[in-house]
Amino acid sequence: GNSVTQMEGPVTLSEEAFLTINCTYTATGYPSLFWYVQYPGEGLQLLLKATKADDKGSNKGFEATYRKETTSFHLEKGSVQVSDSAVYFCSGGSNYKLTFGKGTLLTVNP
Amino acid sequence: NAGVTQTPKFQVLKTGQSMTLQCAQDMNHEYMSWYRQDPGMGLRLIHYSVGAGITDQGEVPNGYNVSRSTTEDFPLRLLSAAPSQTSVYFCASSSQGNTLHFGNGTRLTVT
Numbered sequence: 001g002n003s004v005t006q007m008e009g010p011v012t013l014s015e016e017a018f019l020t021i022n023c024t025y026t027a028t029g030y031p032s033l034f035w036y037v038q039y040p041g042e043g044l045q046l047l048l049k050a051t052k053a054d055d056k057g058s059n060k061g062f063e064a065t066y067r068k069e070t071t072s073f074h075l076e077k078g079s080v081q082v083s084d085s086a087v088y089f090c091s092g093g094s095n096y097k098l099t100f101g102k103g104t105l106l107t108v109n110p
Numbered sequence: 111n112a113g114v115t116q117t118p119k120f121q122v123l124k125t126g127q128s129m130t131l132q133c134a135q136d137m138n139h140e141y142m143s144w145y146r147q148d149p150g151m152g153l154r155l156i157h158y159s160v161g162a163g164i165t166d167q168g169e170v171p172n173g174y175n176v177s178r179s180t181t182e183d184f185p186l187r188l189l190s191a192a193p194s195q196t197s198v199y200f201c202a203s204s205s206q207g208n209t210l211h212f213g214n215g216t217r218l219t220v221t
Contacts, residue, residue: 036210036212041214042214042215043200043202043215044210049209089152089153096143096204098210099155100145
C-alpha cells in the first residue's frame, strides 16, 4: 500500500529562518502529493499540491517540488514568520484515498 | 458557505455507550471521509464514501459504522465505545482533484 514518511520534529526556528520539512512517499503509480497545515484548534487546510512529476506547488511563500526520481516532496520556505507556527502534514494518494504522514510541529519564535 | 460542519465539538462517553458524530457539507461534494488523529500517528482513514449510497472501509474501520443517504451528510456511528477510540475525529469532503476540505474536528474521550 501507499505510505508517506515525513520529518517528525518538532522543529523550532527563529523568525526569518529557512525552513525545510522532508517528505518521501511510497506508492504504486504516480499519486498526487499535498501539504496540509493545521493551526491550533482547527482542521487541516490545503497549503499546496502537485499532481505530476516535476510540478512545483506554491502558496504563502511555501514551495514543494514533486521529485519522481527521489520520490520526495520536501516543503520549503525562505523566511518563516511567527504566524507559520502550526503542524504540517504531507500526504499523497489517488482515487480519493489519501495517506498522511505523522505531522511536523513547527514553532517559530520572534 | 459553511463548508464542512461537524458536531459536537467535544464529547465524553463511558465505555460501551453509543453515539453518532455528525458531518454535513454544503459544497455538493461527492466524496466524504472520516479520519481519526492520534498523537504520533498522523491521520488515519476510517471510512469513506464516493457518493450517496456508497461507502467503503479505510485503514482503521473496526468499531465504526457509516452510511450515506444524502450527498450532504455522512454520520459516523460508534456502536459500543472503547477507550481506544479516544481521539480527535475529522470529517472531510472533496470534489475532483483530491483536495480535501476538513471540518474543525470532534474531540472524543471514552472513559
